[in-house]
Amino acid sequence: MADDPPTGETVDIADPAAEASPFAALEPSPEGAPAPVVTGAANGLAAGRLDLVFDVPVCLSVELGRTEVPIRDVVNLGRGSIIELDRGPGAPLDVRVNGVLIGRGEVVLVNSERLGLRFVEVVSQAERVKRLD
Secondary structure, three states, X not given: OOOOOOOOOEOOOOOOOOOOOOOHHHOOOOOOOOOOEOOOOOOOOOOOEHHHOOXXXXXXXXXXXXXXXXXXXXXXXXXXXXXXXXXXXXXXXXXXXXXXXXXXXXXXXXXXXXXXXXXXXXXXXXXXXXXXX
């Protein structure tokens, strides 16, 4: 992609010029402001206050790829073993929250010390709901 940093370049994830997050609407309300309301919930429940769940921990994972392997091959894995995955080099990584796909991204270097993930696609709420069925 034309926007991609060269290999080894640090990406400033706090760049104010970066595209606005689709999750920005989920920011907590300032004190005294009305609480945000969720409408059209996937499970059909009445709308509720999001600030009640902001501190609930979730499992966020980044998936490089998948494959199915017989147990006999798993128990024989050792140092230097290679497992072939279902994706090729350069393919976007899946970002999942509690096992549900929420987007895709690419690996970036943050502050020359850590790896990070830049979202290249955020799965729409309608698509997420469709995948749950």
